[in-house]
Amino acid sequence: MRKILWVILFTGLCISLSACTLLPGRSEDHDSRDEAREEDDSKQDDSRQDDSEAGWPEWMIPHAVPESTPVEPADFPSVATAPAPDGGETVEVQTETWIPIEKDFGTYRVLSTWEESVNRSTEEKYFYIPQGNDDLEWTDNISVNIGSNNYGEDEVTDFKEAIMQQYAEQLDPVALETLSEFSYITPQGYDVLVFTISDLDGVISRQYYIVADHEHCLVSVECKDDPDTAQRVSLEIVESFVWAEDD
Numbered sequence: 337m338r339k340i341l342w343v344i345l346f347t348g349l350c351i352s353l354s355a356c357t358l359l360p361g362r363s364e365d366h367d368s369r370d371e372a373r374e375e376d377d378s379k380q381d382d383s384r385q386d387d388s389e390a391g392w393p394e395w396m397i398p399h400a401v402p403e404s405t406p407v408e409p410a411d412f413p414s415v416a417t418a419p420a421p422d423g424g425e426t427v428e429v430q431t432e433t434w435i436p437i438e439k440d441f442g443t444y445r446v447l448s449t450w451e452e453s454v455n456r457s458t459e460e461k462y463f464y465i466p467q468g469n470d471d472l473e474w475t476d477n478i479s480v481n482i483g484s485n486n487y488g489e490d491e492v493t494d495f496k497e498a499i500m501q502q503y504a505e506q507l508d509p510v511a512l513e514t515l516s517e518f519s520y521i522t523p524q525g526y527d528v529l530v531f532t533i534s535d536l537d538g539v540i541s542r543q544y545y546i547v548a549d550h551e552h553c554l555v556s557v558e559c560k561d562d563p564d565t566a567q568r569v570s571l572e573i574v575e576s577f578v579w580a581e582d583d
Contacts, residue, residue, distance in 0.1 A: 439462070443578050443580070444578070445573065445576040449467055451467045453477070455470050461480070461481040462480045463477050463478070476565075476566040480555050486550065488550065492547065499529070499545075500517070503531070514535075522575045522577070524577065527547040528544050529544075529545040529547070531545075539560045540563055541556070548579060555573050555574050555577075
């Protein structure tokens with residue numbers, strides 16, 4: 337089954353991804369017709385949110401999308417406050433460290449307890465795994481690579497239909513029944529298409545396609561040992577990802 341999933345990953349590089357456009361801003365006018373229209377829009381938004389998250393475990397739901405403009409990734413490391421042992425003033429407690437990674441195509445963050453795999457990475461695809469697991473036959477892993485496609489930023493629906501067709505052709509009926517998809521916008525302002533498959537041997541495979549015009553960044557995660565951490569690391573890669581500026 338895992339071989340089939342890898343075939344899909346490479347096939348996905350040959351088809352396209354496009355970004356969906358943001359909804360237009362609501363009118364500042366407060367007359368009754370505009371208020372009614374805003375109420376309808378709100379109901380439709382709630383419906384779309386319910387549809388996108390229906391049936392998903394909590395760890396699979398993406399972070400809430402902020403209404404603000406895209407921002408630079410946060411500083412490192414993450415810091416929380418906690419009471420001092422003697423009950424005195426609060427003290428800062430380092431919780432996690434996220435390491436900034438810079439590649440020719442963009443930047444993103446990886447948890448410090450994960451490392452780039454020497455044995456699995458190539459010049460075109462970078463694999464990240466828990467530290468110390470590089471010599472294991474199996475380990476939870478996340479890959480990052482870019483690909484070109486034939487679709488513009490306004491053709492996200494066409495892309496989704498194309499990749500779903502590829503899944504239908506490549507997966508056996510049992511695996512196809514586990515396929516789910518949704519889309520959202522990252523804190524950096526990029527559209528993402530997300531596809532997830534639950535394998536029969538307990539492996540969860542998820543692919544994130546971060547959209548650009550006629551190209552995409554594919555972040556793919558395979559996990560079964562510690563799916564919570566693997567999903568959290570892959571989601572951080574996606575949501576911290578920033579495309580490199582053109583020269």
